[in-house]
Amino acid sequence: MLTQSKIQQAEEALQKAKVKMNHRYRLGYHIMAPANxxxxxxxxxxxxxEYHVFYQHHPFDENWGPMHWGHVKSKDLVHWEHLPIALTPTEDYEKDGCFSGSAVDDNGVLTLIYTGNIFVDREKDIVDQSQCIATSVDGIHFTKEAANPVISKHPKEGSGHFRDPKVWRHGEYWYMVLGTRKGNTGKVILYKSKDLRQWEYLGVLAESDETLGYMWECPDFFELDGKYVLIFSPQGMEAKGDLYNNLFQTGYLIGEYDYETNKFIHGSFTELDHGHDFYAVQTLLDDKGRRIAIGWMDMWESNMPTKEDGWCGALTLPRELTLGENIEILMNPVEELTFLRELKNSVCTDKSFSGTHLVETKEDLIELKLEFDLTKTAAESVGLKIRGINQEETTLLYQIENQKLTLDCTKSGKGEDGVRRTKVESNQVLSLRVFIDRSSIEVFVNDGQATLTSRIYPKEERLGIELFTENGDAHVIDFTYWKL
Ligand code: FRU
Known part of the structure; x- marks a missing residue:
């Protein structure tokens, strides 16, 4: 009952906050909390x-605080329905928040496995974390297990910072990965269980060498086209040229895994996305066999102007993961996202131009597809600008000789830290698929070879989309956009 009345209170707080919210930057087709x-x-x-997505949520404030689990569901990964808050911190073992975790279908029982957080000394960053369970048979109302926490003590290879359980089934067992740290070494540790309640510790799955950070958050481990992938979010990596430019990163290790020996032999760390705002990614496997990833579309300690509007944070579009020829992960928007398309505008096909070409549109919510034939392009660089009516613009620029793609949001709300850059090796075609929402941009390059995800905060009305070349002609294979 305590839980029900706490959920009620949180829902009421959200209703009040919704009324006061300023909508200027509210997203049109991304998952957000109702407010806060x-x-x-x-x-x-x-x-x-049905697809269910839960999220870390503070229903009482636009700032992070004691974590709850918000909840949405969808039949098609595009249209999401808000459900009541699923978890509130009611028990001693989670008194400072129900932290991140995952969900499994245990013979029809929807089971959430999450971290109970206790701050022992916030100043000194000492926490006492444990792993907990809550179950539901209607997929809406959850009951916490009386025997919580199901894992209360961290192994000697880890510390009180052990969190974000991702659980999956393999054969007769459930497996769990957790992110942890020992001193300044980030790690992922592994457990197994027959019943989700009693867990046997199996050891360290992977850990940082000197370069991969002091803490690994939000691990996920799965098979993808015959290889094993460990996605995680390391904290404390140093920036290196165009790499690791955000405060924290999200990326993956890929290799071979043996369930008999629990050995994971892998290559080096690769960033998953190259924009400003992509963190704490989690995946699911759906009944079509697709591995679908969603991330938090923000970054800790970044400038978040929507706080003054009474809300903060959003999730990325769902992306399908596949394996590329060079054993790298390709990320593409799930095919259902085409359901969002309303009005189609075919601007041009098979056409050369040089200089600038402006397509006027006031639309805020746009998907666009732009393909250049690089074999017929003499220009040094090509690109596009999402332009505001005066000064504002978000720019995508591809330099053909050094094969670098730059996303520049300096003039759309990011200021000094506005630029992110990545290498896109291509001699034939540069294909950009770009999703623009009121305060976000997601760029998918060459069928998922690279992605860049950033929040933008334009203040001006939109003028349009401008194609441009620098020093020469470019050949456009296709330029189409849709109002969403
Ligand atoms: C990642 C994270 C997790 C933690 C949660 C708390 O962004 O720090 O490690 O469980 O957020 O909200």
Missing amino acids: WINDPNGLIQYKG
Whole structure:
């Protein structure tokens, strides 16, 4: 009952906050909380035929605070319905928040596995974390397990910072990965269980060498086209040229895994996305066999202007992960996102131009597809600008000789830290698929070879989309955009 009345209170707080919210930057087709704060996606699962996404949520404030689990579901990964808050911190073992975790379907019982957080000494960053369970048979109301926490003591290879359980089934067992640290070494540790309640510790799955950070958050481990992938979010990596330019990163290790020996032999760390705002990614496997990833579309300690509007944070579009020829992860928007398309505008096909070409549109919500034939392009660089009516613009620029793609949001709300850059090796075609929402941009390059995800905060009305070349002609294969 305590839980129900706490959920009621939180829902009432959200109703009040919704009324006061300023909508200027509210997103048109991304998952957000009804109001107030949201961070990591949690508990991604397809349950009884519907996709469920939970998220870290503070329903009482636009700032991070004692974490709850918000909840949405969808039949098509595009249209999301808000459900009541799923978890509130009511018990001693989670008194400072129900932290991130995952969901499994345990014979029809929707089971959430999450971290109970206790701050022992916030100043000194000492926490006492444990792993907990909550179950539901209707997929809406959750009951916490009386025997919580199900894992209360960290192994000697870790510390009180051990959190963000991702659980999956393999054969007769459930497996769990957790992120942890020992001193200044980030790690992912592994457990197994027959019943989700009693867990056996199996050891360290992977850990930082000197370069991969002091803490690894939000691990996820799965098979992808015959290889094993460990996604995680390391904290404390140093920037290196165009790499690791955000405060924290999200990326992956890929290799071979043996369930008999629990050995994971892998290559080096690769960033998953190259924009400003992509963190704490989690995946699900759906009934079509697709591995679908969703991330938090913000970054800790970044400038978040929507706080003054009474809300903060959003999740990325769902992306399908596949393996590329060079054993790298490709990320593409799930195909259902085409359901968002309303009005189609075919601007041009098979056409050369030089200089600038402006397509006027006031639309805020746009998907656009732009393909250049680089074999017929003499220009040094090509690109596009999403332009505001006066000074504002978000720029994508591809330099053909050094094969670098730059996203520049300096003039759309990011200021000094506005530029992110990545290498896109291509001699033939540069294909950009770009999703623009009121305060976000997601760029998918060459069928998922690279992605760049950033929040933008334009203040001006939109003027349009401008194609440009620098020093020469470019050949456009296709330029189409849709109002969403
Ligand atoms: C990642 C994270 C997780 C933690 C949660 C708390 O962004 O720090 O490690 O469980 O957020 O909200």
